[in-house]
Amino acid sequence: MKTCAWLLLAGLAAVQLTADDNDDREVPLRQFFEGRSVTVRIDMPATSKGIDIRADHPGLLDARSLDDRMAETGASIREGARVPVTKVHLKDDLIEFQLAGGGFNWLWDTQGKVSPKTGKSRRERDLEKEIHDETDPERRHRLERELDEERHHREREERRSREYADAENRLRDQQDHQRALYKGSRFNLRWDHKVPPQAVTPRAIMEILSPWVDFSGLPGAPRPSGGSRRADDDRRDTGGDLRTGMSWGDVQDQLGAPDRVETSRDGDLRRAKAVYGDRGLELTFVNDVLVKIREIEAEPR
Secondary structure (H helix, E strand, O other): OHHHHHHHHHHHHHHHHHHHHHHHHHHHHHHHHOOOEEEEOOOEEOOOOOEEEEOOOOOEEOHHHHHHHHHHHOEEEOOOEEEEEEEEEEOOOEEEEEEOOOOOOOOOOOOOOOOOOOOOOHHHHHHHHHHHHOOOHHHHHHHHHHHHHHHHHHHHHHHHHHHHHHHHHHHHHHHHHHHHOOOOEEEEEEOOOOOOHHHOOHHHHHHHHOOOEEOOOOOOOOOOOOOOOOOHHHOOOOOOOOOOOOEHHHHHHHHOOOOEEEEEEEOOEEEEEEEEHHHOEEEEEEOOEEEEEEEOOOOOO
């Protein structure tokens, strides 16, 4: 028993040392990336499952899982959007590169389902017992009629309950999908075994993600590839120092009034989508704070 206890303690200590080591190596990554904004070159799914990248096979994106997740949840980050890096998390064989919130967790973030009320009432069960024990034919017949009425009443209530549950679950599902669109997404850089030490640097992460993320403006950023959405010499005026976190008033001071605005509410959240057509910008605000910058095709002046 003492040997088993010692082995258990040794195992726990090893796990703790690994976790502490990961924390120490993660700090420089978080200090470098978190709070800075990048431009995404690919539509990203509205789920915390994000996009899987086989980091030990450069350029190998898991297209099948990406297609499945996009079909299931839609896109929370569109190609061309400029979004903040909100978290970089190092694990044993994985680096999570989270953008604009990291993605909606469809297991924990959903509202849950409403279940319809079903099952026999207490009166129905009591009547069944009384009928079983009753020997008088006339009284037994009266109890059976009463039982039929009780069953019909219960069936009507169950139908109403199912209709209510179906309608409420459809509404909750729609609300969850809407919320997911504002929760961001993530890239999962995966290795077959442990994350190699040479990969735990800002430069290495930017090199791995450069086919799908434009890191322009960050120290040591790779040169944008020729396949990027916009070449360096074909940039539109997107508003200079425009960045997420700005207020609605600051954006209007910089860009002026938008061409059109779409508004909606989700509980206490006020959302607005402002389009600056001639600048090729679509800006998303939540409670008058800029949370997403998306580049769109510029409209003729």
